Amino acid sequence: MDIHHLQLKAVQIRMDLLRMIHKAKSGHTGGSLSNTDIVTALYYRVMNIEPRRPKDPDRDRFIASKGHAVESLWCILADLGFFPKEELDTFGQFGTRLIGHPNNKVPGIEMNTGALGHGLAISVGMALAAKRDNKRYRVYCLMGDGEQAEGSVWEAAMAGAHYKLDNLIGIVDRNRLQISGTTENVMGLDPLDEKWAAFGWNVVTLEGNDMGALVEALEAAPAAPGKPTLILANTVKGKGISFAENVPHWHHHVPSAEELDRALVELSAERARLTKRGAEQHG
Structure with missing residues (x-):
């Protein structure tokens, strides 16, 4: 999927997750909106996955360590x-199987997550197993900054x-x-890039809601053979909804019914803008 269609897909996923959260009357809205572009880039372009074979031994693995922001992932898997x-x-x-955190009874979910701080350790184990089994799959771990x-x-x-573990991102x-x-x-993190670099990781800093930048960085990994890669994705919480950002x-x-309607109007306008721009570029 090219960048233009990935951007359109991310708009659709944001609309889907807002409707889903509104219906359920529960959900982590802001963080799901901020990570939508990241998960969209991974699932529709970067990762080697096959929905008809969710247990393919050669599949890439995705661990949502910030498991509370699962709503974008549910919408993408569906x-x-x-x-x-x-x-x-x-x-x-x-x-339901679709609870407020990843549930490995659902196809496409590798591990139950949500207790923060556990996902990267799980990912390290998976990446190390791949190395020792001479497998080529990669492991992607999405963490929150908190x-x-x-x-x-x-x-x-x-x-x-x-x-x-250069197969770990x-x-x-x-x-x-x-x-x-x-x-x-709450707990100062900066300079976060320097901390990860000091721990021996190849660090790439980018705008995490820029689909082109995300795809470029994810497809370039590992840019430093012999080192795991850390993508520091600067995002906007509530991305795509002006009054939530x-x-x-x-x-x-x-979101209330009124807020949902306002959000869908904004996202529909963004979809129309992207569609028009795509038509002009390809016309």
Whole structure:
């Protein structure tokens, strides 16, 4: 899928996840909106996956360490056909498989996650297994920036560099907000790029809602053989919804009917703009 169609797909996923959260009356809205471009780039362009063979031993692995922001992932897996899209209507309902964190009873989910700080350690183990089994698959781990305050992240970071896991790509959704405020007020992280580099990782800093930049960086990994890669993706929490962007309480805010309508109008306008631009470029 080219950059233009990836951008259109990300708009669709944002619309889907907002409808899903509104119906469920529960969900982590802001972080799902900030990571949508990242997960879209991975699933529709970068990763080697096949929805009809979710347990293919040679598949790439994706671990959503910031498991609370699963809504974009549910929408993407459904859109790709890992499970029926109609099942999105059950999100957050009694007895559903689609709970508020990744659930490995759902095809396409590798591990149950959500206890922050665990995902990278799991990813290190998967990447090390690939090396020892002479497999070519890669492991992608999406972390939150608030999660960087967990000590287990840095234990895993040391191990990834020690074992020279250049088949491991960590991604930090650096939207600078968490449930209780800005990351720098809660637990200062900067200079985050220098910290990861000091732990032996190849660090790439980019605008995490820029689809072209994401694809370029993800497809270039590993840019430093013998080193794991860390993509520091500077994103906007609530991306795509003007009244939600960079607003802390949208971390777990459920849009009202009025807010949903306003958001869908904005996203529809963005879809129309992208469609027109695409027609002009290819006309």
